[in-house]
Amino acid sequence: AQKVTQAQTEISVVEKEDVTLDCVYETRDTTYYLFWYKQPPSGELVFLIRRNSFDEQNEISGRYSWNFQKSTSSFNFTITASQVVDSAVYFCALSIYAGGTSYGKLTFGQGTILTVHP
């Protein structure tokens, strides 16, 4: 069975601070995918990124960056120069490779509530 742990239940920062959201996962499969989703106060889930288990390259997209380390089973997410609009619940998720359902049959962490104060 797979498991995703987001140890930080809530994080509160002041605007322009950098913040890192931690994600640790467990799986016995060698081929898997890792995801981050954002859930703003409006409630929908917004896809942010997907990485496969063979690609440990870090990725940067604007103010967002992700650090994937297989050695520690971690897939951490950093927001640089945080903004009030970043306030949301962030979920890390895992799926094992299973054909087409790999992208939607997800095991979620419990989420981290990020609040960015002006």
Added chain:
Amino acid sequence: NAGVTQTPKFRILKIGQSMTLQCAQDMNHNYMYWYRQDPGMGLKLIYYSVGAGITDKGEVPNGYNVSRSTTEDFPLRLELAAPSQTSVYFCASSTPSTGTGRTEAFFGQGTRLTVV
């Protein structure tokens, strides 16, 4: 683009009542999913479908039923509502059948269900 559409957005049920949560997608996705999100928790998979006529159980299927008669629709049925089914329900779809385009799961806006 409508994406994934869920109806209703809110519903209050009495214990023992039944209802169907509707989900429709217009992205020609093969795969569809139902998740529930309890307060302070991540989403848990209830059922999923890999195509019309094919469904399978997820992590928490008890108390629910699904059917998939068309590619577009994937309704979730609650037969005898219980307070433990109070949750926010999300429908999602993924993977275009054409083999091209974005493959990640797209989620609906959610249905907030309260059983009293």
